[in-house]
Amino acid sequence: MQSYNFSAGPGVLPEPVIQQIQKDLAAQEHTHTSILEISHRSPQFDAIINHAQEKLRQLMGISEEYAVLFVQGGGSLQFEMLPANFATHQGKIAVLDSGNFAHKAALAADAVGKEADILATSRPDKYRYLPSLPANFQSADYDYLYLTTNNTIEGTTYHQDLLPKTDGRLIADLSSNILAEPYQAQDFDAFFAGAQKNLGPAGVTLVVVKKDWLADQQPENIGPMMRYQNYVDKNSMYNTPPVFSIYALGLVLDWVDQEGGVPAMYARNQAKAKRLYDYLDQSDFYQAPVQGAARSLTNVVFTTSNADLDKKISQEADRAGLHNLAGHRSVGGFRASLYNAQPMDAVDALITFLDQAKKENQ
Ligand SMILES: Cc1ncc(COP(=O)(O)O)c(C=O)c1O
16 A cells, blocks of 8 residues: 655655665664765864755855854754754844744743744644734834744744845745745845755754854853854854764755755645645635645645544544545644645545545544
């Protein structure tokens, strides 16, 4: 039976990348010099990390104005590192509270002693829509404006054309739609993405920061591991980096490039998401709560409006080979994650299954 993984993260990886990893590990089985066993100070790893940085620069058009860093601690550590490093003048950041992870980022800024001002929120409406920047926003009052491009749990996205316009600094969390749709690197002063959705396995977080902005900061009372400048100075090897995760991330970037880069990923992702939303929209059994232009391409959320039935159907889906379709525990329902490595066949198999489940349960 063909099976598919709709996990929101860590999520599905490209089949050729999994095969390459297996081949590489097998080739060094007897010499014990595989990627799991080499020093991060070796020339082999130098080549791997530099290649990953270059590939990312090429795929996203990131200029030398920015540093490309690899950090551990996930997106969650970035919620703390960003304000600790970049909120050093006003000590205050502005947040668009569009989802659970933006909310966590605001709380984390407070936890590192900065003030997070939630300018707009859709939290009372279960984050079903995207809050917009208030017209009277004064960027000069804040060190930066912060947002999450794709709200992984709620299934909404500030697509490139929905990004707020600000004359101040902008930082974005691109964890769940980086390389899945186009963004201009120069629209941001810094951005980051946990690898485990579109970039590779868990364990590494990509962080891109504007070098001159970083040079203009004097973060106080933070340790060396919290300080971006140390990652810049040591090519992300201030301490032992997640060697395997960076190697696998490089393979995923090669795959994206070979498949046609971000434009090709975007075209595929639009086609996959459209097919699923079209099916849900014509259905009198399933509903997709997010409407209009804010709909996510990478995380499609939907429900039958009956929590017990949603649970039963996602368990049946699992037995039918369609795994990890249950929505996040905070919202319930279903969530189909359609990251870059998810084939259109997975969407077709899901629609066939959902239609059958509707007939059996309506
Ligand atoms: C958009 C977004 N930001 C941040 C995070 C947190 O990442 P981590 O669990 O790696 O800390 C997640 C996790 O799923 C996410 O989806």
